[in-house]
C-alpha cells in the first residue's frame with residue numbers, strides 16, 4: 025500500500041526520493057508525489073499514475089534541494105487523481121504532509137475545520153490531518169510545529185505514518201507513526217525515512233524502527249525521538265542484513281519469476297540452523313522457551329490473510345496429523361470482529377509475510393487482550409507483527425517484491441512444518457524413526473523444488489494453450505486442498521482470470537455444474553493417501569469434457585492417458601507435499617499472466633502489504 029520516502033542531508037534529495045519511490049512501487053499504488061524545500065520555498069509536485077509519470081512532470085524543473093519527501097498513494101479516500109495524491113499542503117500552505125494509513129475520525133475533524141472557515145482541495149483524510157496540525161500550530165500559544173503534531177495526533181483515531189515539512193523550519197522533517205511502519209536510515213550527516221528498508225539499503229545498513237506513538241524530529245545532524253506525551257526515548261539502531269541484489273531483478277523479467285526460482289535457496293534458508301538431520305534434532309531459537317507450552321497446548325488458533333491463511337490451512341493438517349493438536353484457522357479480518365473464545369492452554373499463531381497486515385495486527389491485539397500466547401511466523405524482520413507477538417520464527421525468505429506471494433508461502437510452510445514436527449516429537453505423537461525420516465526428507469526439499477523448476481518450459485507450453493481461458497477450477501484433497509486454493513489465488517490476482525479452488529470431493533456438491541469443454545481444471549493428483557479418490561474426481565470431470573491439467577507424481581503411468589496434460593513432480597512424504605506441489609501452479613499462473621500482457625509484479629488494485637482494513 026502507500027509508500028513513504030524522505031531525505032535530509034547534503035545530497036540532492038530529489039533523485040534519492042524518486043529512486044526510493046521506485047523501490048516502493050511493489051507495495052501497490054496509483055499516484056505519486058514529492059515535496060522539496062529550497063530557496064524557492066516548499067514546493068509540491070504530484071501526479072496520477074506511476075512514478076514515471078511524476079518524473080515526466082518534474083523534467084526540466086529546478087529541483088535542487090537537500091531535504092524532501094515523496095509518497096506513493098493507494099487510494100482509500102477519494103479516487104486516484106492528481107489532487108488526491110500526496111503530499112498535501114495545509115490550508116495556509118505553512119506545511120506539507122504525506123501519510124500512510126487511515127484517519128478514522130477525519131470527518132469530525134473536517135467538520136470542525138469547515139466551521140472555522142477552512143476549505144479543502146482534496147477528498148483525503150490526509151489533507152484534513154495537515155490542516156488540523158496547522159490549525160493547532162497557529163492557535164496554540166508558543167507551540168512549535170513538533171508540539172502541534174503531537175497535540176493533533178493525540179486527537180486522531182486510526183492508523184498513520186506521517187512526515188511533515190514546513191517552510192518555517194526548512195531543515196527539519198517531523199515523522200510519527202501508529203500502526204503503519206516507518207524506518208529511519210542513519211547515514212553520515214544524513215537521514216533517510218521510508219515505509220520499509222528497501223529504499224534505504226543502498227545508502228546505509230543502520231536503521232531505527234520507529235515505534236507506535238513516537239515522533240521523530242530529524243535534521244541532517246540530529247535525530248530526536250519522543251513519545252506523543254513528549255517523553256524522550258533512546259532509539260535502538262539495528263543493522264539490517266538486506267543486500268541490494270535481493271531487491272533487484274537480477275536478470276529475470278519479473279520479480280515474481282525471480283522469487284519462484286529462488287525457492288530452492290529460500291526454503292533452505294528457512295531451514296538453515298533449524299533442521300539438523302545428521303544430529304537428529306530441530307533447533308527453533310525464537311521458540312525455545314515456548315516449546316513445552318506449544319506441546320501442551322490444547323488448541324492452536326492460526327490467523328492470517330490471503331496466502332498466509334493458505335499456509336495456515338496447511339499447518340492445520342500438519343499439527344493435527346503429526347502432533348494431534350486441534351487447530352482452527354481463521355481469517356484475521358473476521359476473527360478481529362468476533363468475540364472469539366480463547367481458553368487457557370490455547371496458542372495463537374499469526375502468519376504474515378510483510379508483518380504489517382492491518383487485519384492480522386488487529387486480530388493479534390484482540391487475542392492478546394484475551395490473554396493468549398501468540399507466536400509470529402513473519403518474513404520481514406522487525407515488522408509490526410514480529411514485534412507484537414510473544415515469540416516466533418522468521419521465515420528468512422528474503423525480500424519478496426512481487427505482489428503475488430510465492431517464496432514467502434513455501435518459507436511459511438517450511439517453518440510451520442518444522443514447528444509441527446518438533447512439537448510432535450516432543451509430545452511423542454510420532455516415532456523417532458518418522459522424526460528422523462522427516463528431517464532427512466525436509467533437507468532434500470530444495471533439490472526437489474529445483475527439479476520441479478526444470479519443467480518450466482513444459483508449463484509455459486501448457487500456459488500458452490490456456491492463455492485465453494475465462495475461468496479455471498483448481499482441485500486438491502487433504503494437504504493439497506490449500507495448495508489448490510493458493511494456485512487459484514495466484515492465477516486470479518495476476519492474470520485477472522476467474523479461478524476457484526475446491527476440495528476435489530466438494531465438486532459434486534455444486535461446482536461440477538460449471539464443467540464443460542471450455543473449463544480448464546487443474547487437479548493436484550499426487551500419489552498420496554487420497555490418490556485413488558482424486559483419480560475418481562478426475563474421471564467425473566473428464567466425463568463432462570472438462571480439460572484436465574494434472575500435477576502428478578514422477579513415474580505415474582496411469583494419469584497421462586486419462587487427462588489432457590500432466591506436470592510431474594518428485595515423490596515426497598505426504599506431509600511435505602505442499603512445498604513441492606505449489607511450485608508448478610505458481611509457474612502456470614505466472615506464464616498465463618505474462619502471455620495475457622499483465623503487469624505481473626504490480627497487478628491492478630493490489631497492494632503488497634495491506635496496511636489498512
Ligand code: M6R
Nearest residue numbers: 330331332376377378381428429
Ligand atoms: O503480508 P501478509 O502475508 O500478511 O499478506 C497477506 C495477504 O495480503 C497476501 O498473502 C496476499 O493475499 C498476496 N497478494 C497473495 O499473493
